[in-house]
Amino acid sequence: ISLLSGNQLGPYVGNVPGIPRLGIPALRMNDGPQGFREVSSHRNGYTTQWPSALTVVASWDEKLVHRWAQAMADEFVGKGANL
Numbered sequence: 001i002s003l004l005s006g007n008q009l010g011p012y013v014g015n016v017p018g019i020p021r022l023g024i025p026a027l028r029m030n031d032g033p034q035g036f037r038e039v040s041s042h043r044n045g046y047t048t049q050w051p052s053a054l055t056v057v058a059s060w061d062e063k064l065v066h067r068w069a070q071a072m073a074d075e076f077v078g079k080g081a082n083l
Helices: 053-057 062-078
Strands: 014-016 027-029
Touching: 053 062
Parallel strands: none
Antiparallel strands: 014 027
């Protein structure tokens, strides 16, 4: 059942336990695309606000889009999210 519903433990919006005996890692999901949103009780609602995807792509600057996506990905990974 936990694989179907996950749980709300930790700063992620969704958690699905891994299955170590099968080598399947836990999924630690978070919202996007505007930024990492913590749902832990001590900082409920905390988020880093990034420019919207529409704003970034409207620049037609492929390097800017890549830098925006990489910076957001680095933040999510740095905070432990993996999906």
